[in-house]
Amino acid sequence: MKKYRLAIVGLGRMASTIDQEVINYPPVKLPYSVAASCQETDRIELVAGADILLEKRSAFSNKWGIHALYQDYLEMIVQEEPDIVAICTKGELHAEMAVQVVESGVKMIYLEKAIACSMDEADKVLEACRENGVFLNTGVLRRFDSRYQQAKKWIDQGEIGDLQYGVHYAATSLLHGHIHSVDTLMYLMGDSWATRVRGDLRPHGLLIEDNRLDSDPSSTYQIVFENGLEATTIPVGNWDFEIFGTEGAIKSSNNGMNWQLQQKTQVTDRYTPFLDVEYPDPVHHSATIFCLEDLIDALETGCQTLGDIGIAHHATEICLAVAESHRQDGSWIDLPLKNRSLYIYHV
């Protein structure tokens, strides 16, 4: 089996240290960080890292025994010729770095979310990946998580009938948080494209000056998809998801820890409630390992990745359309988003 060489840009939490933060947090299956995930798959070898900070490079070297360390990530790519580059810097650098990594000839990229702060930036990432045949996945990890994949399988098998509506529950920020909720709803509901979006940013009345926000606001949203499905988020709860169909519902609670399948049941002539039916306990694997190996599967087979750049670009467009809706006093915004320079900073 070929072993692919992976190099990381940005040697902080997601790259290296986040595992220790979630040791007693059952919703996350370790390994979580990119470096720890590389150690547990025999398809990838961690070969190098780049960070502008000397102390981050030293800590990374001590933790993982990697000595090919660089201040300049582009020099790292030239010297080390990695097959995969994982970009684990903060959000404002994602798009620019992704384009540079594509242009340096790398064919597989793990790009942290969200891929961009504006659609102008996201368009450049999409175009660069498409023109250069690059396979990309982002860190929206629920679609790579075996528990959500099992739910999707049951939905696809028709266990809840024809899909109708998806609901997410949690108070969270737009581009750091809701990029995850939007992506997960898209995934569970078949990755169809949205046609209209509306939303509100919090606090109510938040002003977007000069088409730019320098912080990532909390938000709510409603989405209408081209196949007629709809989705929304409620700003309370614990990263719960509910997907409703004509014949039942699949519900997850406590950030994926508890799962419930309900099906329409004829109780009396007139009464057909959704009642709990048996649903197997999902197996729980590391989503980061799945995400990285999915890049390799895509390269080796020529099929698209599960979190293809087109999907990541569209999820970003939905989030930015929420901000545009807020800017237009909560109006429905038709996609594609016209205001492509609207910029929302996120970490």
Ligand SMILES: NC(=O)c1ccc[n+]([C@@H]2O[C@H](COP(=O)([O-])OP(=O)(O)OC[C@H]3O[C@@H](n4cnc5c(N)ncnc54)[C@H](O)[C@@H]3O)[C@@H](O)[C@H]2O)c1
């Ligand atoms: N997918 C997930 O579940 C998940 C979890 C945590 C964080 N994240 C995302 O990962 C990204 C990084 O977050 P973090 O918490 O790991 O950040 P962090 O601050 O811990 O690490 C970022 C690192 O990037 C380095 N850096 C900055 N500019 C650089 C440059 N020009 N070249 C090289 N390195 C540079 C910094 O010095 C820092 O060490 C964010 O986008 C965050 O949203 C995702």
